[in-house]
Amino acid sequence: MREVAVIGVGLTKFGELWDKSFRHLIAEAGSKAILDSGISGKDIDAMYIGSMSSGRFVGQEHVGALVADCSGFSHLHIPATRVEGACASGGLAIREGYLSIASGMNDIVVVGGIEKMNDVAGSSATETLATAADQEWEAFFGATFPGIYAMIATRHMHEYGTTKEQLAQVAVKNHANGALNPYAQYQNEITIEQVLKASMVAYPLGLLDCSPVTDGSASVVLCAAERAKEFTSKPVKIIGSGQASDTLALHSRRDICTLDATVYAAKMAYKQAKITVKDIDLAEVHDCFTIAEICAIEDLGFVKKGEGGKAIDNKITTRDGEIPINTSGGLKAKGHPVGATGVAQIVEIVLQLRGDAEKRQLKNAEIGLAHNVGGSGATCTIHILEAM
Amino acid sequence: MREVAVIGVGLTKFGELWDKSFRHLIAEAGSKAILDSGISGKDIDAMYIGSMSSGRFVGQEHVGALVADCSGFSHLHIPATRVEGACASGGLAIREGYLSIASGMNDIVVVGGIEKMNDVAGSSATETLATAADQEWEAFFGATFPGIYAMIATRHMHEYGTTKEQLAQVAVKNHANGALNPYAQYQNEITIEQVLKASMVAYPLGLLDCSPVTDGSASVVLCAAERAKEFTSKPVKIIGSGQASDTLALHSRRDICTLDATVYAAKMAYKQAKITVKDIDLAEVHDCFTIAEICAIEDLGFVKKGEGGKAIDNKITTRDGEIPINTSGGLKAKGHPVGATGVAQIVEIVLQLRGDAEKRQLKNAEIGLAHNVGGSGATCTIHILEAM
Numbered sequence: 001m002r003e004v005a006v007i008g009v010g011l012t013k014f015g016e017l018w019d020k021s022f023r024h025l026i027a028e029a030g031s032k033a034i035l036d037s038g039i040s041g042k043d044i045d046a047m048y049i050g051s052m053s054s055g056r057f058v059g060q061e062h063v064g065a066l067v068a069d070c071s072g073f074s075h076l077h078i079p080a081t082r083v084e085g086a087c088a089s090g091g092l093a094i095r096e097g098y099l100s101i102a103s104g105m106n107d108i109v110v111v112g113g114i115e116k117m118n119d120v121a122g123s124s125a126t127e128t129l130a131t132a133a134d135q136e137w138e139a140f141f142g143a144t145f146p147g148i149y150a151m152i153a154t155r156h157m158h159e160y161g162t163t164k165e166q167l168a169q170v171a172v173k174n175h176a177n178g179a180l181n182p183y184a185q186y187q188n189e190i191t192i193e194q195v196l197k198a199s200m201v202a203y204p205l206g207l208l209d210c211s212p213v214t215d216g217s218a219s220v221v222l223c224a225a226e227r228a229k230e231f232t233s234k235p236v237k238i239i240g241s242g243q244a245s246d247t248l249a250l251h252s253r254r255d256i257c258t259l260d261a262t263v264y265a266a267k268m269a270y271k272q273a274k275i276t277v278k279d280i281d282l283a284e285v286h287d288c289f290t291i292a293e294i295c296a297i298e299d300l301g302f303v304k305k306g307e308g309g310k311a312i313d314n315k316i317t318t319r320d321g322e323i324p325i326n327t328s329g330g331l332k333a334k335g336h337p338v339g340a341t342g343v344a345q346i347v348e349i350v351l352q353l354r355g356d357a358e359k360r361q362l363k364n365a366e367i368g369l370a371h372n373v374g375g376s377g378a379t380c381t382i383h384i385l386e387a388m
Numbered sequence: 389m390r391e392v393a394v395i396g397v398g399l400t401k402f403g404e405l406w407d408k409s410f411r412h413l414i415a416e417a418g419s420k421a422i423l424d425s426g427i428s429g430k431d432i433d434a435m436y437i438g439s440m441s442s443g444r445f446v447g448q449e450h451v452g453a454l455v456a457d458c459s460g461f462s463h464l465h466i467p468a469t470r471v472e473g474a475c476a477s478g479g480l481a482i483r484e485g486y487l488s489i490a491s492g493m494n495d496i497v498v499v500g501g502i503e504k505m506n507d508v509a510g511s512s513a514t515e516t517l518a519t520a521a522d523q524e525w526e527a528f529f530g531a532t533f534p535g536i537y538a539m540i541a542t543r544h545m546h547e548y549g550t551t552k553e554q555l556a557q558v559a560v561k562n563h564a565n566g567a568l569n570p571y572a573q574y575q576n577e578i579t580i581e582q583v584l585k586a587s588m589v590a591y592p593l594g595l596l597d598c599s600p601v602t603d604g605s606a607s608v609v610l611c612a613a614e615r616a617k618e619f620t621s622k623p624v625k626i627i628g629s630g631q632a633s634d635t636l637a638l639h640s641r642r643d644i645c646t647l648d649a650t651v652y653a654a655k656m657a658y659k660q661a662k663i664t665v666k667d668i669d670l671a672e673v674h675d676c677f678t679i680a681e682i683c684a685i686e687d688l689g690f691v692k693k694g695e696g697g698k699a700i701d702n703k704i705t706t707r708d709g710e711i712p713i714n715t716s717g718g719l720k721a722k723g724h725p726v727g728a729t730g731v732a733q734i735v736e737i738v739l740q741l742r743g744d745a746e747k748r749q750l751k752n753a754e755i756g757l758a759h760n761v762g763g764s765g766a767t768c769t770i771h772i773l774e775a776m
Contacts, residue, residue, distance in 0.1 A: 001491055023524070046631075052449055055444050055519050056444060058523065059519055059528075060523040061440055062473060062766060062767065065473065065634070066522075069637075069640075069766065077633055078633055080633045081473060081631075083471050083484075084449060084470045085453065086449055086450040095469075096471075096487075099487055099491045099493055100491075102493065103487045105487055105490065128443070135447050136409075136411075139448075140447075241493075243434075244466075245452070245453050247457050248454050248457045252462065261465060378453035378457065
């Protein structure tokens with residue numbers, strides 16, 4: 001397989017963006033990534049876009065063609081493809097772009113992720129998000145994602161003694177990181193007391209245990225590694241790409257506290273990258289709820305199953321800890337425009353590995369991991385990146 | 389690039405399938421393709437599924453994971469990805485599956501296409517189909533696809549003297565083919581008089597100029613060509629894959645009678661296959677409306693621009709003509725479950741090239757082409773296949 005590098009990244013501000021349209025956001029993130037990469041439009045061989053539910057959120061399917069059009073390159077007739085895997089749509093778009101270069105079909109690919117979730121026609125954001133769950137066995141009966149992750153959390157507390165305070169500390173840590181990220185939806189620090197006293201959404205998850213509803217877009221430019229230095233002095237190589245599936249409905253899993261899709265995708269990515277989990281210097285993980293970050297650091301192998309809560313207590317995931325997690329602020333503080341999240345994770349890893357992460361820059365970050373989950377874990381993509 | 393072959397195909401009956409659920413249809417087509425290919429579940433490296441608007445039609449996004457789950461392989465954690473490009477979703481799924489094998493990441497990939505359009509909650513099928521058009525410039529103002537293609541048809545009539553009778557003959561020919569296809573939604577022949585007298589939908593397109601609203605699923609198994617003969621004695625190689633984009637809205641095109649995405653995608657596919665259009669023995673083209681088939685045979689290069697109507701008069705596209713088009717019955721008679729169509733086209737080409745097309749089998753079919761369009765031509769995929 002041909003090697004692939006990230007040569008440019010772009011982000012819009014994440015938040016409630018009532019004054020920017022869906023296509024405005026796509027064009028903004030894409031333009032920034034293209035500008036950052038040093039390519040021009042005629043260099044682009046293909047585009048991939050991750051979007052979970054543009055058809056329901058903004059009444060627009062056929063988003064691949066829209067991207068090719070609103071980016072101003074319609075006269076170039078560039079192939080453009082949308083991929084969808086719920087909240088893992090961005091990670092899947094990265095993977096398809098990566099494979100298309102690895103295949104030899106393309107040299108330079110722009111990958112984007114987009115969701116506009118606040119200005120919603122028809123049904124509510126929560127109802128549309130529930131289409132990522134099993135429609136016949138979960139959504140139809142009224143199960144929404146806070147409820148589904150609450151079941152994971154209560155089981156984790158029962159099995160391993162994880163506490164509400166440990167969950168709260170995930171949110172506190174991610175807000176501390178988000179406070180240093182000018183693109184984050186929430187740039188304010190919060191306290192454990194605030195998290196514990198926040199209004200209950202689904203026990204044990206309160207409002208501050210949940211990622212928000214967000215508008216935003218992210219984009220990266222991928223390039224055949226052998227050509228990367230034509231365009232940039234700081235390319236970042238994708239050294240591993242993993243993807244796996246699990247049952248759509250939570251009740252069918254062997255263990256609801258373990259996301260097997262994460263376990264399998266990680267195994268695949270570590271093997272391809274020829275590394276072990278100990279070689280990872282930082283990770284962006286899918287903290288759609290605080291419990292999800294605890295499961296993620298266990299399932300990725302940073303800590304043993306059941307010890308995620310304790311690890312939070314021991315501060316190993318803070319910016320100066322053993323394995324910094326979600327330096328961007330994560331889904332909790334940076335925001336979670338679902339189709340954009342997987343791409344935005346790659347943006348943060350690239351910024352850290354290039355030394356461009358400004359106030360939240362880590363020292364000695366050489367290898368980073370991005371972990372993107374769809375639904376309650378039915379889809380997982382993992383990408384491992386290393387500075388070239 | 390590694391070469392890729394189709395080693396198995398499967399189809400459900402197309403039609404109004406009130407007694408079969410979305411997941412039932414996926415599982416049926418997938419099982420048939422797997423059985424036809426001779427592989428078993430543990431051989432599958434990845435799955436791709438094309439679906440245009442499952443989120444709106446049946447309230448279910450995250451269809452990749454659903455496919456991996458409802459096919460009975462959830463314990464294998466097989467990576468599964470949905471791709472979407474409106475009515476070209478199936479063709480895009482074929483292309484992504486193809487590229488993933490070409491890259492070396494996968495050896496064996498199951499590709500499916502699915503749409504369930506009749507049993508629709510909330511909005512109408514026409515309203516959901518309009519999400520494939522430009523939401524801000526077309527759909528919002530009430531333009532639906534019959535209206536958009538009617539504009540193409542009237543312009544084609546004005547520029548080139550194409551007649552309503554020539555349009556009607558496309559439908560008559562495709563129904564004659566569909567009458568021989570046991571999987572087709574409509575297996576009845578029709579007359580020119582019936583087409584001309586059918587109730588008007590959008591001038592000049594009457595009811596029998598339009599493809600129907602259809603439920604159905606199609607599936608193929610792709611395999612690295614070097615391994616194909618481990619599984620089947622009749623593999624069919626994909627010798628060319630092309631994809632291109634155009635403006636989403638019709639009004640932005642340089643010429644509304646030419647689908648430039650078809651022109652560019654065809655050029656790409658012919659070049660890769662190292663053939664010219666004269667080498668093609670049969671084609672499945674995207675006849676969502678009768679005018680679309682006339683544009684397609686022109687844009688693919690079978691006849692000159694403007695001569696599509698005359699070509700129909702001269703019967704060159706019938707089963708015993710110079711270049712048989714839509715032997716399956718096409719979208720018009722076989723039916724058009726939008727996400728499944730691009731995959732079903734590949735199924736027909738494979739059956740013809742293997743000699744398995746029964747009553748509609750062509751003589752001496754060696755190279756076939758599948759042409760799948762999204763929206764009014766903003767996305768196009770083209771695949772060229774040859775018996776190994």
